[in-house]
Amino acid sequence: MTTSxxxxxxxxxxxxxxxxxxxxxxAADVRRGQRPWxxxxxxxxxxxxxxxxxxxxxxxxAGGLMLFGAYRxxxxxxxxxxxxxDREATEEVSGEVGDALAKVFSYTPDxxxxxxxxxxxxxxxxxxxxxxxxxxxxxxRVTEQKLTLTTRVVHTGVVSLDxxxxxxxxxxxxxxxxxxxxxxxxxxxxxxxxERRGGEWRIVRLAAx
Amino acid sequence: MRExxxxxxxxxxxxxxxxxxxxxxxxxxxxxxxxxxxxxxADDGAxxxxxxxxxxxxxxxxxxxxxxxxxHRNVAQGLSTWQRSTTGELRKQLADGRGEFEKQVKAAKTxxxxxxxxxxxxxxxxxxxxxxxxVAVRTTVNAPxxxxxxxxxRMRCELTRTSGGWKLSALAQVPVGDSAGESEPGxxxxxxxxx
Numbered sequence: 500m501t502t503s504x505x506x507x508x509x510x511x512x513x514x515x516x517x518x519x520x521x522x523x524x525x526a527a528d529v530r531r532g533q534r535p536w537x538x539x540x541x542x543x544x545x546x547x548x549x550x551x552x553x554x555x556x557x558x559x560x561a562g563g564l565m566l567f568g569a570y571r572x573x574x575x576x577x578x579x580x581x582x583x584x585d586r587e588a589t590e591e592v593s594g595e596v597g598d599a600l601a602k603v604f605s606y607t608p609d610x611x612x613x614x615x616x617x618x619x620x621x622x623x624x625x626x627x628x629x630x631x632x633x634x635x636x637x638x639x640r641v642t643e644q645k646l647t648l649t650t651r652v653v654h655t656g657v658v659s660l661d662x663x664x665x666x667x668x669x670x671x672x673x674x675x676x677x678x679x680x681x682x683x684x685x686x687x688x689x690x691x692x693x694e695r696r697g698g699e700w701r702i703v704r705l706a707a708x
Numbered sequence: 709m710r711e712x713x714x715x716x717x718x719x720x721x722x723x724x725x726x727x728x729x730x731x732x733x734x735x736x737x738x739x740x741x742x743x744x745x746x747x748x749x750a751d752d753g754a755x756x757x758x759x760x761x762x763x764x765x766x767x768x769x770x771x772x773x774x775x776x777x778x779x780h781r782n783v784a785q786g787l788s789t790w791q792r793s794t795t796g797e798l799r800k801q802l803a804d805g806r807g808e809f810e811k812q813v814k815a816a817k818t819x820x821x822x823x824x825x826x827x828x829x830x831x832x833x834x835x836x837x838x839x840x841x842x843v844a845v846r847t848t849v850n851a852p853x854x855x856x857x858x859x860x861x862r863m864r865c866e867l868t869r870t871s872g873g874w875k876l877s878a879l880a881q882v883p884v885g886d887s888a889g890e891s892e893p894g895x896x897x898x899x900x901x902x903x
Contacts, residue, residue: 569750573755668827
């Protein structure tokens with residue numbers, strides 16, 4: 500193939516392209532002053548396109564705004580917090596956390612092992628570490644001095660609750676006796692953080708309030 | 709020429725137009741989805757209930773703090789705040805005891821400040837406009853020629869919704885040995901001499 504043939508081929512292709520473009524785009528004809536009878540059709544098509552674009556823009560904008568609105572409503576703190584709004588879950592976490600507190604903060608001279616096992620099961624993380632330190636010191640005295648502690652939940656309020664995490668305020672009454680002596684009861688207020696592990700609530704943080 | 713005319717008379721097979729129509733259909737679907745989501749979110753009863761809960765809780769926190777705060781140099785203003793934070797029976801009791809109380813505080817020259825440590829609602833009846841909350845509060849009392857004393861108290865309060873928002877209708881310390889929900893809280897003792 501020679502250079503000149505290629506030139507001829509290319510020019511032929513170009514002509515074909517120009518023709519095809521003229522066919523596909525009658526507007527070009529109009530611009531060139533040819534086929535003035537097409538003008539009305541083209542104007543109509545342009546209007547249609549503008550309207551389409553406008554409808555498209557409006558639909559996308561409206562959809563976007565409404566989605567954003569829905570997101571703002573559902574992602575608000577008050578919507579994400581299921582305390583009381585999900586009554587069943589609220590009662591479940593209150594019950595489980597209350598039971599757990601009553602168990603780990605109750606002991607008898609003969610039952611130190613039971614309390615320890617309960618604590619190992621019901622407390623996790625920071626709460627477990629804290630409890631081990633405290634109970635480690637106390638354990639010997641419980642058997643030696645025959646100490647008894649009974650903890651009772653007086654009030655529970657759920658501050659926040661979602662599927663995995665809950666914060667509660669718990670009022671406790673703690674009655675202690677030493678070797679069969681006169682029992683004395685003290686009030687305690689605890690801020691409790693619990694996490695759901697394997698379908699059950701476990702206490703991960705405890706703070707006196 | 710005839711071919712060309714036919715091509716122009718026939719509805720144009722415009723790929724741009726076809727794409728635009730498809731795009732429009734997609735956009736309309738998107739808008740419908742947005743509308744549906746928005747409506748579902750706005751219509752969610754749990755969401756409205758949750759907002760009510762948060763309003764009642766912040767009213768409980770503010771109310772308990774207000775009713776545990778009083779400065780002898782500014783008793784009238786403090787007691788007016790008490791009145792504004794309360795409603796119903798509690799408001800009436802506070803109003804009845806106001807004169808006597810003002811005298812006592814002025815004589816004792818005490819400044820009482822409160823900080824809510826933690827609070828939670830334990831019940832909310834949105835329809836009846838009633839709520840109950842537990843509040844852990846720390847109060848510090850300054851009296852002349854005495855060291856300031858700090859005390860942590862646990863309290864239970866009831867709230868009632870009024871035209872001016874949620875207000876305290878009952879407030880009491882939770883005494884040791886109290887049973888959950890069995891006794892109605894009365895009014896608070898300002899001196900908080902219990903425990």
